[in-house]
Amino acid sequence: MQNSNSNIASQIIYEDNHLLVINKKVGQLVQGDKTGDESLLDSIKNFIKIRDNKPGNVFLGLVHRIDRPTSGLVIYAKTSKALSRLTQMVKNREIKKTYWAVVTKEMIPTSQRLVHYLKKNEKNNKAIVFPKPTEGAKEAIL
Template sequence: MKIVSNKDNLQVLHEDNHIIVVNKRAGDIVQGDKTGDKPLSDVVKEYIKEKYNKPGAVFLGVVHRLDRPTTGIVVFARTSKALSRLNDLFKNRETKKTYWAAVKNQLPKEQGTLVHYLVRNPKNNTSKAHTKEVNNSKKASLDYTIIRALNNYYILEINLHTGRHHQIRSQLSAIGCPIKGDLKYGFNRSNPDGGIHLHARQLSFNHPVNKEILNITAPTPNDPVWSSI
């Protein structure tokens, strides 16, 4: 069953006067879209308004996004100063992001680098990975390490060099290792909650105001695959 976030079950990983970091559930959309479903940004606003008894509208800036079926760390800005500086941090790739993914097929090596050229298709909201540069393609690169071999799945730790649309999903699919539950990229069946086993596990960055180094880790969802790690 899909359990999306609300102000009472929100998983807050870090909170201060300038930023709030939450652990997104599968099914949450970070920002409003054409579906009209309530976005995570509105849930966080409600949480802040109630916790701090704030009158009027609550300011909250969306800094980055995760795909709807993906879980893990999402950062929001609570002040305009933090939003501007966080936007620069993410744009200039002055953050370190680590993802975990569960795939059914073993990768060719225990660890390695994947390089592809991605072409985005806005009609079906996918990205196709090519081994060589083609028209309108953007280079995508990541490092992976197999951190656990389970009975039926392999758990990968992934560090991104680039931040392309559906990068991890399309690159893993291109080498025959689609992520568990990811029907869009070739996995053979869906997960019960409609999510996929891709989790934004860790994020490190300098706090936009006090410059303190923040190292944030998001617990994995409670399911048999993640619980086997």
């Protein structure tokens, strides 16, 4: 998905010397994959290079991912030290992802849990959802 520099600028929620938080739109690819589509990572690097008039490569590390069909906040580290610390925070679950769904009809009560099983299809780089345990599928709880 092609992004102009003004588009990236409008998606920045927070930025300092160590990190940058982007409001990712539905359909944007967080990091490169086998589709070859332009990723947010590459778009942001290009944006920073032009905006800050940086010679050479721009360091930008991806702290976590969210799926392409999902919108939401994504954290990128602007230094290797920040990347290491933020990645550890995600691993320790000090930084948590929360997914919200917009529905047209009333959903299950919030006190219940929705459990499905996800199995990745490597050929098309997508996950298949199963309602019950399936060989090779991982449990996904909402």
